[in-house]
Amino acid sequence: MSRSSVLTRLGNRNAFRATARLAILILLLASALVARSLSGLSQAGLCREAVDAVSANCLPGNANCIVYSPLVAYTPETLSAYFRQFLGFSFSNQAEYITARCERYEGPTGPLSVVRPSFYRERATRRPYDPHLERNWFTEISGRFPTRTDEVAIPVTLAQFTGLEPGDKLALSPITQGAAAVTFTITGIYTPLGYGAAYDYLLSIADSDRPLEVNLLIGKLSPRAIEIARSWGGSGTAEVTVYADPKAKMADLARTVYSSQSSAMTLGFGLIGVAVLVVLLVAMVERRREAAIYKMVGLDSLATLHVLAVELVWSLAIALGLATPAYWYLATRYVLDVHASGSAVLAPPFLWSLAWTILVAALGAAYPFALASLGTPSQLLTNQKIYIFRRRQVLRGWADVGSA
C-alpha cells in the first residue's frame, strides 16, 4: 500500500472518530451552502423577473437616440456618406436606423412634429425594420395612413387629449416667427411603436414632387457616433435625444436594490469561515498529542497536513451530499414556484456557493492545520512556540504569545 493511501486511510478513519465535531462542521458548511445558494437563486429570480417585466423598448427596434437637424436636411445619399466618412459605417451595413423629414410646429399640447418617413433604401440589406417604412412608426392605425402631404395621422395619446378624430382639421403654427399657420386633415389615429418618445409625432408622407431630404434619424448609435451626430448641419446644431436602455436600467436598479442583501450574505460567509476556524482550532488543541505522535512515527509536515485535509474533505463531501438534495427540494418547491426563474438557473448559484464554501473552509482551516502540521513533537507536547512565517505561535488558540 502506498504512503499516500495509508495517509488517506488514516484521514478517513479520523474523520469519523470525532462525530460531534464532524456533525458541527457538516452542519455549518451545509447550511451555509444551502442558504447562500437559495438566496442567490431567489435574488437572481427577482432580478430576472424585474428585468423581464420591461419588455418594450422606448424607441422602435433597438434604437437608442433621435437626431434632429433643424437647420440642415440632407439627401439620404449625402447623409449616408456623412456617416460613412465620420463613423466608418454606412446605413446599409449598420442597418439600424429610420430616417424622415421632420417639421416642427407649435401645437395645442406643446411642440409637435410632422414626420414624413423616408423611403430611401441604399440597397437591399438585413435590417430590423419593416420595409414598409410607415410600419416602423406604429403598431395599428384606425382610419388610414395619409396619402397627401397635407394629411396627417395623429398618435392615440394626442387624440385622447384633444378629442380630435379622423376627418378633423388641425391648424398648427410653425415655430419660425411670422410664418403662416398650416392646416392638416387628420386621416387616422395610430398607436405608436415603442412608447413615450414618438407620442407627439404626426405622421404624413413626403412630397413626391420634391427631392427626398431627411433631417431626422432614429437609430442605435454608439456614444462616439452620438457626439459626431450632434454636429450634423454645423457644430452643436443638431438636437440629439438619447434614451437609456430600459432593460439595462432595470438590471442596474435590481442590483442596487439587492446590493445590501448580497453584502450581508458575503459577510455571512465570512462568519462561516470564522466558525470553521474556531471549531478546527478547538479540535487541534484537543488533538495536540495525536499530532505529536504522527510526527514521532515519521510523518512529516506535508503528510500530517494530508491526513488533516482528508478529514476536512470528508466534512465538505458529506455537507455537499446533504446540501444538494436539500437545495434542490427547497429551490423547486419554494423558490422556483414563486419566481419564474426556470430550472436553467438552478445550478449556477449552487456551484458558485460551493466554490465559496470550499474557499472559506480552506481559509478557516489554514491556521489550525498549519500549527498542527508544522509543530515538532516537543513543541506540540509541551506547549512550545511553533513558527509560521517566522512568527511565534502556540497551539493553544490565538496568537497570544504572552500566555505561553
Place this chain on the structure above:
Amino acid sequence: MKTLIYLGFVNSIRNLGRSLLTVVAMAMAALMMTSSLTLGEGYTSGRAAEYRAFLGGDVLVYPTWAWPTEYDVVNLKPDQAKLRIIPPYFGSPLRYFHPDFYDGGYLTVAPEGGPTYSMFRDRTAMDEAVAAIQARPEVAAVVPYQAVPVLAGELNLVTESPAGRIISQVSMNGFSLRACPPNLLGDAGQETPSALRLVETNPNPPHSVMAVTAAGQDKSTVVTWESGVVKSGGRPVALTDGDALVAMINRRAVIPRDDLKSKSLAAGPGGQVLRLTLPRIGASGSELFYDFSNPVTVEVRVVGTYDVFSRLFAWPPGIGAMCWEQLYLGAPELLMPEAGFARLLEIMGLPPGQLPPVGALAVRLQDQSKAEALMPALRQTVPDLSMVTVAKETAFANARGLPETIYEAPENVRYARPLSQPAVPVEAGNLFGVILFGFAGLVAAGNATLLVLTRRTEFAILKAIGMRGYEVGLVVMVEVLLLSTLGLLLGFAVGEAGAIPIILTNNVGLGPLLGTLERDFGIVAGATLGCSALFSLIPMAKTLRITVSEAMRGNE
C-alpha cells in the same frame, strides 16, 4: 457565589490578549447595533442645510419611481415599468439632482407616463397625499414645490466701467418662476430654524481658499463666510408683498462668476420690471397642461437677488495644506411669495381650486435627527410616490459631481461616479446585526472553549478541592458575561458618542434623550448578553466533562 464571580473576574484578567479579542468582537457587534438604532441613524441639524433651505424641507416627495424601493421592484408587473423622459420645462428639484431623468430617462410605472405639468393627477390626489403626510406627528409642514417655465423675457444687467454704465440683457428662457418656500421669506416666522433662513454674509467670497494645516490653520481660519441661501442684493420677497408679482432671482444664474463684482441688476426704485412670456394653462377634461401655442405675458418685478452657497469642495494641494472651493447652486429660478405665485397661476389660466404645477413636495420634519429612521413609515403614507431625505439625495448627487459646477479644483480630484437611476436598497441592517452578533458570539464561545481546554488541570484542581461541575461552569460563564458586558459598554458608548453632534445640534430635550438612550441600551444589552449567555453554554458543557483523574493524568 462571590468567590465564583471573583474567580471569573481574575481569569479574564489573566489572559488579556484573548479577553481583549472577545471584548473587541462584542464591542463591534454592539456598536453596529447601536448605530442602527434611532439616534445613530439621524442627521445633525446642519446636514445639507443649504439645500434644505433652498428646497424648503428635509424630505423630498417625488413622482413615482424616482427612488424605487425593494417593494416597487418585487411587485413589478410585466410591461408596467417604462422608460420616461421628463420634458425640460417640468419644474422640479429632479432637474438639479437627476438631470439624466430629463435626458436618457428613468424607469417609472406611472401609467400616464412622465410628469409634464404636475406630479399629481388632479387636485384631489395632491390634497390626499399632503394630508396623509401631514397626519404624521413627526411632520412639521409640507411645502409643494410649485414652478412654471419661462418661455421668453430679458433681464437687464448693468456693467460699471470707466466708460460708464453699459446695459446688457440676459435671456430668461429656461428659467422657472417658483413659489418661495416660507423659510426664505424676508419675514419668515421665528419657528423657522436659523440654518434654513436667508443668510446675510459676504456675497462675493474668494473662488477658493487654502489653509496651511502644517502652520496650524484650519477651515475656520480661512472660510470666513457662511453657507446657505444668501441675500446678495436688493431685498427679499416677503409675506407683506401680498399677491404682488414680485420676485427675487438667483444672481449666480444670470451673472457669470468672474463678472459678479462689475455687473449687477439694473434696478430702479422698487426693482426691475421683467416682461415674461409664460405658457397658458389649458384643460382637457380634468387634465391640465401647458399650452405653449397660446402664451401669456406678465410683468414681474425683481426686487432682489439671492445666491445659494451650497457646499465646500475640498482637496489637498500638497502635504500640509488643504484647499476649499465654495460651490453655488446656479438654479435658474425666480422666487415669488406664495400669494403672488397663486395670482400668477390665475393669470396663466388656472381655474380657482385646481391643481397647481407641482414638481415635488418638500416635507419639513419636527426633528431632523429622526429623518432616516422615519423614512420607512413616511413612505407607507404615500406608497405611489418616491420619498428621500434631502441629505441622502444631495449625497447621491454630490457623489456624481452634481448639482453644482466645479471651477477651481484640479480635474484629477473631481472624481464623480457615473449617472444612474437611484434606488432605495433593501433594509439589511438587522441582517448585519444578526450576522455580527453570531460572529461575536462564536469568537466568545471559541475563546472560552480554548480557555477551558488549556486550563483543564486548573479546573480539575478546583473540582478536586470540592467545587461542583456547575460551579466551575459558572466561573466560565461569569468570565464570558463579564467580557461581553465590557464589550457592550464600550460599543454602546462609542456608538452613542457618534450621535452626540446629532443630539446637541438638534436640541433634543434631556427627557426624550434619556428615554431613547434607555430603550437603545435595553435592546443592545439584551442582544449582547443574550448572545453571550447562549454561546457560553458550549464551554460550560466542556467543563462539566472534565474529571479530576483524567485531567491530572493527561498533564494538560
